[in-house]
Amino acid sequence: MRLLKIAYKNLKRKKIRSLLTIGGVSVAVAVLVSLLGFNSGYQLALNNDVDKMGYQVLVTAKGCPYEAATLMLKGGGGMRYMEENVYNRIVQDERIDQITPQLMTTVYNAGKEGGGGFTMYMGILDSYLVLKPWSKFESGSWFSSEDADEVIIGYEAAELEQREVGDMIFIPGKEQILKVVGIFERTGTQDDGVIFMPLKSTQRIFELPNQITGIGIKLKKLSDLMQFEEDLYDEASIQVISMAQVKGTIMGLISSAQILVTSVAIIAIFVAIVGVINTILMSVFERTQEIGVMKAIGASNLDIFQLIWYETIFICLIGGVLGSVMAVLAGNLVEYFVKALLPYAPAGKLIYIDAKLILSTQIGAVVLGLISGVYPAFRAANMRPIEAIRSGE
Amino acid sequence: MRTLIEVQNLKKHYQRGTETVKALDGIDFAIKSGEVVSVVGPSGSGKTTLMNLISCLDVASAGNLFINGQNVTKFKEKQLIKIRRENIGFIFQKFYLIPSLTVKENIELPLIFAKKDFDEKKTQTVMATVGLQQKDDIRVNMLSGGDKQRVAIARALMNDPQLLIADEPTGKLETQVRDSILLLFEELSRKGLAIFIATHDLDLAEKTHRIIHLQDGRIIPKVESSLY
Numbered sequence: 001m002r003l004l005k006i007a008y009k010n011l012k013r014k015k016i017r018s019l020l021t022i023g024g025v026s027v028a029v030a031v032l033v034s035l036l037g038f039n040s041g042y043q044l045a046l047n048n049d050v051d052k053m054g055y056q057v058l059v060t061a062k063g064c065p066y067e068a069a070t071l072m073l074k075g076g077g078g079m080r081y082m083e084e085n086v087y088n089r090i091v092q093d094e095r096i097d098q099i100t101p102q103l104m105t106t107v108y109n110a111g112k113e114g115g116g117g118f119t120m121y122m123g124i125l126d127s128y129l130v131l132k133p134w135s136k137f138e139s140g141s142w143f144s145s146e147d148a149d150e151v152i153i154g155y156e157a158a159e160l161e162q163r164e165v166g167d168m169i170f171i172p173g174k175e176q177i178l179k180v181v182g183i184f185e186r187t188g189t190q191d192d193g194v195i196f197m198p199l200k201s202t203q204r205i206f207e208l209p210n211q212i213t214g215i216g217i218k219l220k221k222l223s224d225l226m227q228f229e230e231d232l233y234d235e236a237s238i239q240v241i242s243m244a245q246v247k248g249t250i251m252g253l254i255s256s257a258q259i260l261v262t263s264v265a266i267i268a269i270f271v272a273i274v275g276v277i278n279t280i281l282m283s284v285f286e287r288t289q290e291i292g293v294m295k296a297i298g299a300s301n302l303d304i305f306q307l308i309w310y311e312t313i314f315i316c317l318i319g320g321v322l323g324s325v326m327a328v329l330a331g332n333l334v335e336y337f338v339k340a341l342l343p344y345a346p347a348g349k350l351i352y353i354d355a356k357l358i359l360s361t362q363i364g365a366v367v368l369g370l371i372s373g374v375y376p377a378f379r380a381a382n383m384r385p386i387e388a389i390r391s392g393e
Numbered sequence: 394m395r396t397l398i399e400v401q402n403l404k405k406h407y408q409r410g411t412e413t414v415k416a417l418d419g420i421d422f423a424i425k426s427g428e429v430v431s432v433v434g435p436s437g438s439g440k441t442t443l444m445n446l447i448s449c450l451d452v453a454s455a456g457n458l459f460i461n462g463q464n465v466t467k468f469k470e471k472q473l474i475k476i477r478r479e480n481i482g483f484i485f486q487k488f489y490l491i492p493s494l495t496v497k498e499n500i501e502l503p504l505i506f507a508k509k510d511f512d513e514k515k516t517q518t519v520m521a522t523v524g525l526q527q528k529d530d531i532r533v534n535m536l537s538g539g540d541k542q543r544v545a546i547a548r549a550l551m552n553d554p555q556l557l558i559a560d561e562p563t564g565k566l567e568t569q570v571r572d573s574i575l576l577l578f579e580e581l582s583r584k585g586l587a588i589f590i591a592t593h594d595l596d597l598a599e600k601t602h603r604i605i606h607l608q609d610g611r612i613i614p615k616v617e618s619s620l621y
Contacts, residue, residue, distance in 0.1 A: 296448065
């Protein structure tokens with residue numbers, strides 16, 4: 001304990017040098033915490049997004065399956081269409097527990113906040129709510145008929161458009177006015193930004209008669225999934241995408257980026273270790289006489305080893321704490337950039353930093369200190385007192 | 394007075410290239426408790442080597458060194474550390490205090506290494522002995538040279554040593570401060586502490602109980618002062 005106090009005071013002797021070294025460790029730790037937080041956060045958010053789609057299988061028109069799945073997840077233009085008859089055929093399958101057709105389309109809205117943007121519209125049936133039982137109404141209720149000129153707005157879209165139940169909305173380019181009959185509660189998924197319409201109204205207004213973009217299917221037994229997919233391969237115009245595959249593929253794509261960022265984090269940690277060793281070694285050399293005197297007045301090799309080791313552990317621990325704080329504080333900013341850079345970012349928090357992550361990072365920082373301190377501490381501990389005292393004379 | 398240090402035919406030889414340097418070449422003397430002994434001699438005479446051997450900071454090539462009746466010449470480093478902790482206090486010309494610590498923290502440093510509990514009463518007594526009352530929390534780099542040496546003496550006294558080894562203890566101090574340090578040494582010797590001083594300062598040496606004159610690694614009757 002008393003050696004700890006001396007070690008702490010030693011670090012204060014060269015404040016700027018100590019602070020710079022702590023800064024290096026902090027940056028490395030912040031990168032590491034953000035990366036690990038992103039690892040778990042992205043997976044959680046993706047799982048949440050995919051699970052809250054409510055179905056295990058997505059049927060879309062032929063094309064790139066993952067592009068289709070991503071478009072379904074995040075919305076956007078360029079959707080491929082398929083005949084509604086496909087839905088009518090598949091719905092007969094006894095293995096299906098729930099099924100819902102969707103028609104997704106986007107419209108460019110020049111008046112949208114932030115200099116214009118796309119608004120997503122989705123045509124649905126009431127089976128949509130059966131597949132997504134967590135979709136509750138914040139206010140209002142379901143459409144009055146299957147062909148009503150009405151909309152239900154996702155929570156964020158309602159906030160963005162500043163609309164309440166009873167208000168009217170206008171679809172740019174379609175010269176169509178629709179009445180808001182409901183607003184969904186926040187779900188934490190992409191659905192929050194969507195404007196929902198009855199399927200038939202969507203087909204009519206967007207001039208896509210008998211067209212749909214996807215069919216979401218939930219099976220009675222998950223074990224039937226492979227056979228079910230295989231049976232649907234016979235349909236020439238469609239493709240079947242399992243949501244488990246989508247998760248795997250998106251995580252696979254993200255893992256390539258993670259490898260790159262992990263490499264950067266490893267380099268940052270390596271640079272931090274070298275920085276710590278350099279600082280402590282310089283400090284040891286500057287205090288050679290002092291160490292010699294300590295040994296003369298009774299310090300053992302172990303005492304000196306501990307003293308120098310404590311100094312490195314202090315640097316790494318303080319750096320670890322500051323780095324974690326930096327990661328937490330800068331989390332939103334990092335998330336903003338990550339979301340802007342990634343081709344698909346799930347809704348919700350992408351960087352998930354919890355107490356377990358912080359704790360394991362602090363343990364990691366201490367281990368970093370232990371490793372970095374070994375060589376300088378060993379050098380200091382093995383100095384011969386006479387030579388050390390004479391070194392500055 | 395009992396014999397505290399006994400040196401018998403002590404030698405320290407080492408190689409410098411092909412040449413054998415005889416830093417100490419067979420010296421004999423003894424120091425009793427309460428005795429203040431100075432060792433004088435020109436540069437290269439072997440003063441520092443002798444001091445390092447008696448301090449157990451270096452090992453002799455031959456001969457015997459008894460501290461408190463124990464022959465330490467064959468001791469291993471761990472045993473030498475114990476001897477240093479329990480028997481010897483050090484005072485250096487350049488003080489060698491830890492600048493980041495306060496007066497009190499510097500003085501208590503030997504207790505940390507000896508794994509002893511802090512004893513406030515004792516610390517205050519030692520501080521009073523050397524004239525450092527009320528200066529507990531002052532950082533040592535704020536002190537005058539004289540006060541720094543007092544801190545060094547207090548630090549040397551904390552483990553109740555039987556021998557105080559001082560290397561040019563007044564070398565960097567003004568005359569008035571030097572005299573007060575010498576008075577302090579006298580007072581400590583009266584309490585039974587043996588003090589061994591290596592110095593170039595003949596005035597200082599003459600105020601000690603006994604002078605050992607060294608030249609070329611040997612004890613001689615007297616060294617001409619012009620050689621210093």
